[in-house]
Amino acid sequence: MSDHKGTVLAAMSGGVDSSVAAALLVERGFRVIGVTLLFRPCDDDASVNWCCGVGAAEQAGAVAGRLGIPHYTLDCAEEFERDVLRPAWTEYERGRTPSPCVHCNRAVKFGFLMRFADKVGAEFVASGHYARVVDRDAEDGPRLMRGLDANKDQSYFLFSLEGQQLRRVLFPLGGLSKPEVRELARQHGFRNAERKESQDACFSYPEGGFAEGLRVRFSGRLVEGSFVDDAGSRRGPHKGIHRYTVGQRKGLGIAFGTRAYVTDIEAATGDIQVSADPQRLASKGLVAEDLSWLGTRAPQKDESLSCRVQIRYRHRAVPATLSVEDDGRAVVLFEQPQDAVAPGQAVVFYREDEVLGGGWIASSLSAACAAE
C-alpha cells in the first residue's frame, strides 16, 4: 500500500491544465486525491457552466474517474466570499484595482487545501499553475520560479504563498508549455483538451462585469463623479469609480474626440482623471505596501535591491531599484517609466526567473512631477 511517493491533494477545476497536472502526478507514482473547490453557492445561476461551479466538478470527476483516483468536491463559497470577493469590493470602493487571484491562491486555494491536506494526512498539494518550486528543502526556504512557458507563467499570482506552503506545493506543469499540456490532454483522451482558456473566469459575471457584480452583491456604495481632463475641465459623468481602472482606454462611455486614458481615480471626490497625453500615464516608480518575501530574500533596511518588477499579470517585468522605508513600505524606482501603475494591483519582485517577494501597489510616483 505504501509504495507510492506520497499522498497529494490535486486541485482539479475540470480544465485542461489541472487535469493534466493530476495525470502527471499519477504517472510519477504519487497517491493522488482529486479535489474540486466550489466557490459559488449551488443556487447561483452562473455556477452551472462556470469554471469553479457544479459543472466543473462533474468534469473533474470524469477526469478523476479516467485516472482511477478518488475525487471530492469541497464547498468553500464562504471562504471565497470572505477572503476574496469582499476584499476585492473594498478595493474597488476605494478607487483601486484589486488582484483577487492572488488572495484566492493564498487564502482559499492553497490555504484551504493545506488545511484539508492536514486533515486527511496528505503531504502535498498540487495545482495546474505554470510555476516551479525548486530547492524545496533548502535552509532559507524553497524557491518559487516562473513557469518555463513565458506566455503562461503564473508565478505573479503566487508570490504571497508562504515558504511553509511552498514546501508542500507541487506544480507539475511548471516545466511544460501550453501546447505540450494540450498534447498530453489529447493523449489521455481528456475531452476538455481543446477547451479555451478559462483564466480569470472565476471573476466573470454575466452582467455589468466583475466590479458591478460585486457592488450588487454587497450592496456597495456607488461613487459617482465626473471625468476630468488635463485642463481640469469636467467632461461629463461616469458610471461609478469601481468600473474604471488606471490605464483603461476602452469603455469609458464618453467621446473625447481623441484617444484618452484613465490616469487617476479619486475615491474621495469621485473624479476620474483622463488624459490624451501618454506621458501622463507613465510613472517613474511606485510605493508598495504589505510586502512579503520568500525565505531570507528581503533586503536589509537602507539597502537597495536591484531586481525586476512586474506590476500586473500581463506585464513584462522591468529593471528597477527597490528600497524599504522605515514604515515597512517599499519605494520602487523603474529604470524606464512604466504605464498604468494601478493602485491595488500586486507588484512582484523577481531576480531572473525567481520570485523574491512582492507587495501591493499603494500609489504611483508620477513621471511628470519631481519625487515627493
Add this chain to the structure above:
Amino acid sequence: MSDSRIYLDHNATTPLDPRVLEEMMPALTGAFGNPSSIHDWGQGASRIVELARERVAQAVGAEPEEIVFTSGGTEADNLALVGAFLARRDSRPKVVVSAVEHQAVLGAAALVEELGGTVEIAPVDKNGAVELASLKKIVDHRTAVVSVMAANNDVGTLQPVREAGAIAREAGAWMHSDAVQRLGKLAVDVEALGADLVAISGHKIYGPKGAGALYVRRGVLPRAVARGGHQERELRAGTHNTAAIAGLGKACEMAAQRFEADADALMTLRDLFEAEVLERLEGVEVVAKDAARLPGTSSLLMDGVEGESVMIALDLEGIAVSTGAACQTNSRDPSHVLVAMGYEPHRAHGALRVSFGRSNTPAQATRAAESLARVVKKMRATTPLRGV
C-alpha cells in the same frame, strides 16, 4: 484479493441481494415483452409485474390493487403530494409536511407551491419527532394531504405516523408516509401506520435502483403526475420497468420475512459501534440516542471537526459513511433535519451518519469506531476548523 473495505452507508443504498438478481434475470432476458401488450410476450411480462405486486402488497399489509409501481421513492412521494393536491385543490389547496422530511417530499411540496398551492411545515421536537400539538393546529379542512415520514433517513427517529394520521383524518386530509427507510428494518403495515399513501423504494432493501411503489388506499384517488398510457390504473403512465419491479417484489418478500432478525442484528452492531466510539472519543453526541429510532442508523455530532472532512478521511481508509444530508453532497449547508431539531448550524457541520446493513460484522463495527476515533483525534490535534 478480498475487499477489506467497510460499507456503512446503507441508508443511502444497499447492495443487490443475489436472490433478487436471480428473480430479475428472466425479465432481462427471455421475458422481454411489454406488460401492456395483449399477446403472449406481453402476458408473460405482465405475470412478472403482477407477481411482484402481490409480494409488495403482502409485505406492507395491503391489497395488490392498492400498489402503484413507480421509478422509486422520490416519484412515489411526488405522486402522493402533487397527486393529492391536483385531485383536491379546489377545496383543499394546502399540503402539510414535517420539517424533517426527505428532499423528495420537500421537493414535491415545493412543486405544489409552484402550482399555486400552499405548504405548511410542521415542527419537530429535539429528537426529530413531529410535534403533534403543532400539527393539529396546522392541519385544517383546507389540507389535501399530510406527509410525515415513517423513519428519518438522517438520524433514524421514528415518527408518530399513526397519531399524525388521526389528526389528518379528523380534518378530512389524506395521510402520506414515506416509509423508504423503515421498510426492511421494522414492520411496515399500512393499517398499523394508519396511512392512506405510503412510499417505498427497492434499492434501500437490497433490491434494484429504479423501482419503488406507492401504496394508495382504496377510495383515495390522487391524480397522476406522469401522464401518458393507461398503466397502473392511470396513476402512473409509462412502460413498466419489468426487471426492476420483479426485483422490488422479491426484495419486499425477503424483507418481510427477515426484518425482525435483521433488526436485532443491526441494533447489536449499532450499539456496539456507538459504545466503542463513546469510549474512545470525547466530545461526541449520539443524536436522538434515547428516542425510538431505526435499529441500524447512528447519527453522531462531533465537536471540533467537520463531518465532511471526517467522511473523506474515512473513505480514504476504505470506510464509507455519510454526512447526513446526502442529497446535497456538494453543499456545506448543514442537514435540515439537525437544524429543525434545534442544533446550531455550526454544530450540525460536525455530523456524521453511519448506517449498518445485513453484511456488516461486529469486527467491522469495532474497526470503524477505531478508525473514526483516530481520524477525529488527529484532526482535532492538527488543524483548526475549516475557515477559522
